Amino acid sequence: MIIFDAHCDTITKIMELNSNLYSNNCHIDILRLKKAGKCVQTFAAFIDPIYSPAYAMKRVMQIIDRFYIELEKYKDDIMLCCNYNDIETALSHGKIAAMLSIEGGEALQGDLGALRNFYRLGVRSVCLTWNYRNEIADGVKDEETGGGLTPFGRQLVAEMNKLGMLVDLSHISQRGFWDVMETTSKPVIVSHSNARKICSHPRNLYDDQILALAKNGGVIGINFYPEFLNDEGKASVKDILKHIEHIISLAGPDHIGIGADFDGIEKTPEDIKGIENINIVFEEMAKLNYSDEIIRKFASENFLRLVKNME
Numbered sequence: 367m368i369i370f371d372a373h374c375d376t377i378t379k380i381m382e383l384n385s386n387l388y389s390n391n392c393h394i395d396i397l398r399l400k401k402a403g404k405c406v407q408t409f410a411a412f413i414d415p416i417y418s419p420a421y422a423m424k425r426v427m428q429i430i431d432r433f434y435i436e437l438e439k440y441k442d443d444i445m446l447c448c449n450y451n452d453i454e455t456a457l458s459h460g461k462i463a464a465m466l467s468i469e470g471g472e473a474l475q476g477d478l479g480a481l482r483n484f485y486r487l488g489v490r491s492v493c494l495t496w497n498y499r500n501e502i503a504d505g506v507k508d509e510e511t512g513g514g515l516t517p518f519g520r521q522l523v524a525e526m527n528k529l530g531m532l533v534d535l536s537h538i539s540q541r542g543f544w545d546v547m548e549t550t551s552k553p554v555i556v557s558h559s560n561a562r563k564i565c566s567h568p569r570n571l572y573d574d575q576i577l578a579l580a581k582n583g584g585v586i587g588i589n590f591y592p593e594f595l596n597d598e599g600k601a602s603v604k605d606i607l608k609h610i611e612h613i614i615s616l617a618g619p620d621h622i623g624i625g626a627d628f629d630g631i632e633k634t635p636e637d638i639k640g641i642e643n644i645n646i647v648f649e650e651m652a653k654l655n656y657s658d659e660i661i662r663k664f665a666s667e668n669f670l671r672l673v674k675n676m677e
């Protein structure tokens with residue numbers, strides 16, 4: 367079975383720790399990814415607000431540069447993948463299939479040319495906002511103003527649709543979410559968010575948003591952060607299953623996947639320390655009599671479908 371995780375912050379983490387991608391004390395490294403099985407891992411270039419707005423583009427270039435350095439050092443084990451054929455090639459050669467995303471559209475600094483250049487560098491997904499307002503839209507921590515997509519934001523969504531990039535709506539305000547749904551001509555993702563019906567955190571989606579995402583053909587990646595799993599701040603794999611069950615019962619099995627947010631979260635569920643424990647989730651699903659087909663869809667096939675249809 368292939369495992370597709372739509373979001374981690376590991377490259378930024380190893381930069382902070384002066385570590386490496388092959389073997390480290392983070393949530394993810396190459397050794398553990400290969401031990402987990404056939405893996406497709408999306409690595410995010412996260413733009414911390416301290417770099418915005420003046421140094422946002424510089425910061426994302428530094429992170430992407432480090433990503434390429436790690437890929438070159440460990441090229442026998444990991445490969446940059448820009449499309450579905452690349453993923454097939456990487457996995458067939460026993461390599462980790464690495465995809466690249468940007469978390470925080472402020473990295474574009476209001477320039478569609480920057481988006482196209484990031485595409486040329488291999489970026490295939492952009493999380494339009496982090497928690498705060500930028501040139502594209504309002505984030506979840508600014509949504510009391512009622513702001514959604516800006517005119518530039520609408521142009522950006524159209525250009526991403528044209529290029530074949532996945533529009534990521536994790537962190538965006540509610541108004542921004544609905545504006546994107548009205549604007550996009552392609553399925554979108556919410557790479558690392560959960561169900562607000564189960565946990566009231568503002569980063570999670572309401573049921574009507576989940577239903578709209580399903581109608582759009584998109585996919586939501588389940589975030590493993592305990593703060594997003596329940597209202598107690600301490601969680602286990604059983605809490606992950608509650609979100610999976612709710613979303614599948616609401617939208618069906620074709621619109622859910624993994625967006626663990628490894629190395630972007632301060633703590634994990636008590637029985638999941640990192641990517642090495644990812645299979646526990648599938649084992650627990652099997653105990654609840656989920657079919658192999660549904661488990662495969664959750665593990666990778668739903669996100670792989672969107673990658674396959676990007677071009």
